[in-house]
Amino acid sequence: MNSKLQNNKQDQHPADFADKLQQLPVEEAVEILRDLPREKASAVLAELDRQNASEILTEFSTDEISRMLIGLPHDDAADLIAGLPEEQHQQVLNQLLPAESVKVSKLLHYPQDSAGGIMTDRFIALPSDATIKQSRETLRSKEDKEYKGTSYLYVVDSNQKLIGIISMRDLVFRMPDRKICEVMDRNVKAVSVNDDQEKVAKLFAQYHYMALPVIETDGRLMGIVEANSVIDVIQEEVTEDMELMVGVSGEETAYTPWRKAVPKRLPWLYVNLITACLSASVIALFENTIARWTALAIFFPIIAGQGGSTGMQTLTVIIRSIALGEISFKDSRNALNKEILVGLVNGLAVGIVAGIIGFIWKGSIILGVIASIAMFLNMLAAVFAGVVIPFGLKIMKIDPALASSILLTTVTEIGGFGIFLGLGTLVLKLSGI
Amino acid sequence: MNSKLQNNKQDQHPADFADKLQQLPVEEAVEILRDLPREKASAVLAELDRQNASEILTEFSTDEISRMLIGLPHDDAADLIAGLPEEQHQQVLNQLLPAESVKVSKLLHYPQDSAGGIMTDRFIALPSDATIKQSRETLRSKEDKEYKGTSYLYVVDSNQKLIGIISMRDLVFRMPDRKICEVMDRNVKAVSVNDDQEKVAKLFAQYHYMALPVIETDGRLMGIVEANSVIDVIQEEVTEDMELMVGVSGEETAYTPWRKAVPKRLPWLYVNLITACLSASVIALFENTIARWTALAIFFPIIAGQGGSTGMQTLTVIIRSIALGEISFKDSRNALNKEILVGLVNGLAVGIVAGIIGFIWKGSIILGVIASIAMFLNMLAAVFAGVVIPFGLKIMKIDPALASSILLTTVTEIGGFGIFLGLGTLVLKLSGI
Numbered sequence: 001m002n003s004k005l006q007n008n009k010q011d012q013h014p015a016d017f018a019d020k021l022q023q024l025p026v027e028e029a030v031e032i033l034r035d036l037p038r039e040k041a042s043a044v045l046a047e048l049d050r051q052n053a054s055e056i057l058t059e060f061s062t063d064e065i066s067r068m069l070i071g072l073p074h075d076d077a078a079d080l081i082a083g084l085p086e087e088q089h090q091q092v093l094n095q096l097l098p099a100e101s102v103k104v105s106k107l108l109h110y111p112q113d114s115a116g117g118i119m120t121d122r123f124i125a126l127p128s129d130a131t132i133k134q135s136r137e138t139l140r141s142k143e144d145k146e147y148k149g150t151s152y153l154y155v156v157d158s159n160q161k162l163i164g165i166i167s168m169r170d171l172v173f174r175m176p177d178r179k180i181c182e183v184m185d186r187n188v189k190a191v192s193v194n195d196d197q198e199k200v201a202k203l204f205a206q207y208h209y210m211a212l213p214v215i216e217t218d219g220r221l222m223g224i225v226e227a228n229s230v231i232d233v234i235q236e237e238v239t240e241d242m243e244l245m246v247g248v249s250g251e252e253t254a255y256t257p258w259r260k261a262v263p264k265r266l267p268w269l270y271v272n273l274i275t276a277c278l279s280a281s282v283i284a285l286f287e288n289t290i291a292r293w294t295a296l297a298i299f300f301p302i303i304a305g306q307g308g309s310t311g312m313q314t315l316t317v318i319i320r321s322i323a324l325g326e327i328s329f330k331d332s333r334n335a336l337n338k339e340i341l342v343g344l345v346n347g348l349a350v351g352i353v354a355g356i357i358g359f360i361w362k363g364s365i366i367l368g369v370i371a372s373i374a375m376f377l378n379m380l381a382a383v384f385a386g387v388v389i390p391f392g393l394k395i396m397k398i399d400p401a402l403a404s405s406i407l408l409t410t411v412t413e414i415g416g417f418g419i420f421l422g423l424g425t426l427v428l429k430l431s432g433i
Numbered sequence: 434m435n436s437k438l439q440n441n442k443q444d445q446h447p448a449d450f451a452d453k454l455q456q457l458p459v460e461e462a463v464e465i466l467r468d469l470p471r472e473k474a475s476a477v478l479a480e481l482d483r484q485n486a487s488e489i490l491t492e493f494s495t496d497e498i499s500r501m502l503i504g505l506p507h508d509d510a511a512d513l514i515a516g517l518p519e520e521q522h523q524q525v526l527n528q529l530l531p532a533e534s535v536k537v538s539k540l541l542h543y544p545q546d547s548a549g550g551i552m553t554d555r556f557i558a559l560p561s562d563a564t565i566k567q568s569r570e571t572l573r574s575k576e577d578k579e580y581k582g583t584s585y586l587y588v589v590d591s592n593q594k595l596i597g598i599i600s601m602r603d604l605v606f607r608m609p610d611r612k613i614c615e616v617m618d619r620n621v622k623a624v625s626v627n628d629d630q631e632k633v634a635k636l637f638a639q640y641h642y643m644a645l646p647v648i649e650t651d652g653r654l655m656g657i658v659e660a661n662s663v664i665d666v667i668q669e670e671v672t673e674d675m676e677l678m679v680g681v682s683g684e685e686t687a688y689t690p691w692r693k694a695v696p697k698r699l700p701w702l703y704v705n706l707i708t709a710c711l712s713a714s715v716i717a718l719f720e721n722t723i724a725r726w727t728a729l730a731i732f733f734p735i736i737a738g739q740g741g742s743t744g745m746q747t748l749t750v751i752i753r754s755i756a757l758g759e760i761s762f763k764d765s766r767n768a769l770n771k772e773i774l775v776g777l778v779n780g781l782a783v784g785i786v787a788g789i790i791g792f793i794w795k796g797s798i799i800l801g802v803i804a805s806i807a808m809f810l811n812m813l814a815a816v817f818a819g820v821v822i823p824f825g826l827k828i829m830k831i832d833p834a835l836a837s838s839i840l841l842t843t844v845t846e847i848g849g850f851g852i853f854l855g856l857g858t859l860v861l862k863l864s865g866i
Contacts, residue, residue: 015641016639023764136605144602168605169572171605172569172604173572173573201664205665205668207446208662210659226660227659227660227663228637228642228643229641231637232641242749242753243753245749246748246749247745248750252750253750253753254754254764255760255767258775261775262778266779269743269782270786272742273786275738279738280731280733283730283731287730291724294720295720297720297723298717301716301846301850302712302713304737305705305706305708306706309680309701310702313680313698315679317676317686317687317689317694320672321687324672326452326686327687331456338688338690345695346702349699350703353703405745409738
């Protein structure tokens, strides 16, 4: 891998180069970056995952880091500095050009998962009282890398407050002596620097924006968020949702070294161990029943498995609908009604078959009947838990995905074993054995 | 809900209006759409989920449908027609204006999940031998809705083949008598109409494009895909991944009616019932052992639960990394190595604790020891299955997420119960009870 990297260092896209670099041990990655021409190294650095970038950068001196940040887009530079130890921030900033340093440090003070944290400052703001001709000159004076690829320009008043938007097309075809404020579109949507990146992503998904301006609380235009950065945000949020559901950190990839994966996953396994002990205690309560009617134990994986699967189906649909902004708390009642209907029908369909299996396998009608009933009731509990757990977490201001599958399994196992063994005990009592 | 919809029909964004409409029964939705002004109805229709749109449209006459499609972007019109029964396609197309009909039918023949299916034909193609001045006139003659918001224009040769790209800025500032081919950038990336939408989405995520041109196999420029449509594609693919993992259709939302949800979910529950019966058979093999040593049954949820959780952690990380294009089959070996290390460490950590619990709870050292060993081995099997299952499905050209959690549980339950009860039986034999 290393030699392959060396060979086509030059022609590879920085994003592809960064992907390969992330699979190498940190020391090797550092060595390769040191050997690259400065500009290439900067570009690759900007494409690394945040976590990898910060690990790699700790191996470089403040001097080297500052040099690599020169010429990078300010938002990329700010993201890289944000990954360094706090005490190093100012040192690195001090070694940038004063003009760059000011801009980077402005971006640096927004949280990484806010609109301010994902915006770029490469946009063009035109004063509203400028003429079309003057504005064309402004545009001409900018270098390509100073603004990004949408065809809209933003209009600000004398206090830098965002008051309108104008298309590149209008700038080209309108009469040169008209004022920007006469031709601009005043109907401009914006987000606040403090808005959560998840909220911003939902707006893009819902309204198909190509870009949205980002304003300070006083209305000053600070940057823009573009659809292509939102793609990264969405991928990040989805990875987090999927991983949190099963007790993984939310940032782990297949290449995260095992030393980092273990401390993030193990605590959840211990949590799961505790909940599994709860399920085990339910079984322990009925140890006598099992001793007298061992066939019951055979049905454990069937009862628990169906409950778990049913619940996971519901849970996944709900968590995904919450993430897509399709459902909010006030609609949760409708979702619950639907899931209960699904649970009733599927519970009946699976319960009957499970009963037949019980009867055929063990030749006991009564075993079939209690397996049926337990299955049916447990599947109802499962769909109920599948709706209530994510909304419950949301109400407690916790990520609705967090460890939700572990919570769900707890419900379906305790419920399933409790009902099934409870019924079994009842049968033994009634039959007077 | 209905009356709320009626009240602010006019000022609501079509996307928000569509969201509310999707929560109503089809008949009500149809009624509301009929009452809307034609243009508003078209806009709302274009924002509906595909499945909902096609259900709603079946309630309208071919005449009504055609009228609603007038003025819609051609790609939206094509998507809506694609959702109608095949025999209705031509009828609807016939009632559009001839020029529109040709364009819509061109888009209609690309599969919905291909680059051709997600592209728009609202782009501007400039002939390479035109001058800057002529090109400005071309741009001026286009209506705003004929092209979309990026700042790039595409350059084609006399056969409509894509040969370059030019920025709006160059069009504004270059000398009017220069030819497009002299100032254009020939280094233009494109995707093929037949490329899968997932591949296109990966390109956007990797290289942060704002837009990509889409070409036919002979190089002719057919359309463009923009970052904001890719956002929809990604959300769709993610929903599919998450839902397929647990046995849901991949298109279900919290509002999918229960009648539709049941037939999609139930088959997977039956599959799960079969695999659960396999686990149950393993337990049945050891019925005598359980009868003689009932305490073993108490440990079932602990052994199976930890195996399942460990495997789900691995499975989720792998499926997500495959979806993000971070890992391919040739890197699977590295991923497996990492997961085995994680499994060894976590297996040891959890196994020891489980052993202690076994000892304390039941006062039996030997029970603790076999719980420890079974736990450890089962967690190793779980991480192994978590890597092998998704890559195995991928090799068989099946979606790596499909029912993977059901397959995984089968492995961890059969493995867990088999090892644990096997060891238990061995102990009973050796101790001569």
